[in-house]
Amino acid sequence: MTVTETGSVEIVVERGVMVPMRDGVRLAADVWRRADGQPEPVLICRTPYGRSMLEMMGSPVAMAKAGFAVVHQDCRGRFESEGSDWRPIDLDIDDGYDTVEWAAAQPWSNGKVGLFGASYMGYTQWQAAIAHPPSLVAILPETAAADYWDPAWGPGGAFRVANRVGWAFLVGLEEARRQRLDDPMLTRIRDAMEGIDPGDLVARNAAFAPIEDEMFRHRPLRDIPFLRTVAPWYADYFDRSERDHPAWLSVNPLSHMATFDLLAIHVGGWYDVQLSNTILSYQGMTTSAATERARRNQRLIIGPWPHWSVASGIVGELDFGPDAVLDTTALRLDWFSHWLKDQPSALVDQPPVRLFVMGENVWRDEQEWPLARTEWTPWYLHGDGRFSADRPRDDEPPDQFTFDPRDPVPTRGGRLLGVAGVTPGAVDQRELEDRADVLVYTSEVLTGPIEITGPVRADLWVATTAADTDFTAKLIDVHPDGRAFNICDGIVRARTVASIPLVAGATYCLTIDLAATSIVLPAGHRLRVHVSSSNFPMFEPNANTGNPAGTDTEAELRSADQTVFHDRARPSRIVLPLIPR
Numbered sequence: 001m002t003v004t005e006t007g008s009v010e011i012v013v014e015r016g017v018m019v020p021m022r023d024g025v026r027l028a029a030d031v032w033r034r035a036d037g038q039p040e041p042v043l044i045c046r047t048p049y050g051r052s053m054l055e056m057m058g059s060p061v062a063m064a065k066a067g068f069a070v071v072h073q074d075c076r077g078r079f080e081s082e083g084s085d086w087r088p089i090d091l092d093i094d095d096g097y098d099t100v101e102w103a104a105a106q107p108w109s110n111g112k113v114g115l116f117g118a119s120y121m122g123y124t125q126w127q128a129a130i131a132h133p134p135s136l137v138a139i140l141p142e143t144a145a146a147d148y149w150d151p152a153w154g155p156g157g158a159f160r161v162a163n164r165v166g167w168a169f170l171v172g173l174e175e176a177r178r179q180r181l182d183d184p185m186l187t188r189i190r191d192a193m194e195g196i197d198p199g200d201l202v203a204r205n206a207a208f209a210p211i212e213d214e215m216f217r218h219r220p221l222r223d224i225p226f227l228r229t230v231a232p233w234y235a236d237y238f239d240r241s242e243r244d245h246p247a248w249l250s251v252n253p254l255s256h257m258a259t260f261d262l263l264a265i266h267v268g269g270w271y272d273v274q275l276s277n278t279i280l281s282y283q284g285m286t287t288s289a290a291t292e293r294a295r296r297n298q299r300l301i302i303g304p305w306p307h308w309s310v311a312s313g314i315v316g317e318l319d320f321g322p323d324a325v326l327d328t329t330a331l332r333l334d335w336f337s338h339w340l341k342d343q344p345s346a347l348v349d350q351p352p353v354r355l356f357v358m359g360e361n362v363w364r365d366e367q368e369w370p371l372a373r374t375e376w377t378p379w380y381l382h383g384d385g386r387f388s389a390d391r392p393r394d395d396e397p398p399d400q401f402t403f404d405p406r407d408p409v410p411t412r413g414g415r416l417l418g419v420a421g422v423t424p425g426a427v428d429q430r431e432l433e434d435r436a437d438v439l440v441y442t443s444e445v446l447t448g449p450i451e452i453t454g455p456v457r458a459d460l461w462v463a464t465t466a467a468d469t470d471f472t473a474k475l476i477d478v479h480p481d482g483r484a485f486n487i488c489d490g491i492v493r494a495r496t497v498a499s500i501p502l503v504a505g506a507t508y509c510l511t512i513d514l515a516a517t518s519i520v521l522p523a524g525h526r527l528r529v530h531v532s533s534s535n536f537p538m539f540e541p542n543a544n545t546g547n548p549a550g551t552d553t554e555a556e557l558r559s560a561d562q563t564v565f566h567d568r569a570r571p572s573r574i575v576l577p578l579i580p581r
Helices: 051-057 060-065 092-104 120-130 161-179 184-193 201-216 225-230 232-239 275-288 292-296 328-341 430-434
Strands: 002-006 009-020 026-034 040-047 069-074 109-118 136-142 263-271 298-306 353-357 362-366 375-381 399-403 439-442 450-464 470-478 484-493 508-521 526-532 560-565 573-578
Touching (some): 009 092, 026 051, 026 060, 026 092, 040 051, 040 120, 051 069, 060 069, 060 328, 069 092, 109 120, 109 328, 120 136, 136 328, 161 225, 161 232, 184 201, 225 232, 263 328, 275 292, 275 298, 275 508, 353 508, 375 526, 399 526, 450 470, 450 484, 450 526, 470 508
Parallel strands (some): 040 069, 040 109, 109 136, 263 298, 298 353
Antiparallel strands (some): 002 009, 026 069, 353 362, 399 560, 439 526, 450 560, 450 573, 470 484, 470 526, 484 508
């Protein structure tokens, strides 16, 4: 036990507290609390990444000084916690419940508990909520999932390679350490990390990039040797490729929201891989939560950020300014002080939705999502490369390209984890436009500003020679100097909306979910759309064979001839949520 003085308040820090679970397994935790021992509310963050990392990224001392006991805990089977069979999500329901109720019963607790944290630490909040611990009052999930199928397959049914393989590799390193494996991959990792501070995430990601890229390209994708050893649960993703698989539904927060009586703030980013889930969480709780009080006390905050990067306004290659930074410690103190300490909070009286409008780079409060004043406006693709609000003519010829999964379109920015040297966020797309497998459609120069705020979708009329294939769409902001920054993008796997094998030459209308955005394009800018069939390593390139995802070998990959129609009978389009100005 150590005592830290912060001004006039003494804070006790207890390291390695072993918290008993119902089956006798003990989970390691660190506790910060006031030295006077007076009962106070408890804030808990549970992580698979090592609780020391939480301390580097948060402010437990500041929260303790403000009158909270703070608990950082390693998940079961991770770092200093006991348990030998860690699996993502599956074990966090009971462990979350037991940890909440243990904390509520401590002599330094007043019996009220809140949960906080980002990414997987948001998952653990929802998992504890599923078990309904009676002492849990409020949560604050940042960049977290509400539908666990989506981080692996969504929203269009193509496997998220960078997200799932990269993440399995990351968490598998700790399992390799615990097992004391003697593996050639570990030797490569140690060599790559020589001289690099493990806490330097930028340098670490750069060192790991060649190794991760090799795994991303491995075929069959479901059977990567290193992950087979350190993350045997990884292969389960491919056995659960259907959104309604019982394994997803049983743990999905969305499946349980009608039972939740919780107050929550949902934090996300326009370039965050979990953006759609953040919005789903907010909408699900405002419409379905168990009580009117819970439905009324949900808040949604979306900034310009990529995943887990709210402390910077620099997103990819664009700087959205100092106002784009979110002080998560202040947010947590404000929210939890109100619900756990009965203190006043401006958050409770403000409109429930707070959005960062890119382009203008300002925050704006709204009453709902999507905005009630939205004008849903289709803009169409044209055979001469134009993108406009004019409907296409009868005689506009289709565009064609060949998609070769052995040479996929490389990912440039977007909503993904920062892995394998790929920068998430807003990144100049021009280098992709010389590829023969990227169709480009561009608007005239805008004569006045337009605002796009809300969900964006593409309706593409297409044909293919493949048994199954993918189509992608990307909305882009073209600056007067020619730079072309991605706004939002999406993908659809044809098998999710049509029976396979597809009929060669038949026409299909495929809808692509491009998630959402909020951006103002000023006069002088142009809108652009890229259409293709791959975005790697964000998504697994479709093998075009119709075989189950992740099973094709390199020799089985097939090229596909793709056709995109844009005539009056088959008007391929982007539906834009335009906001009157």
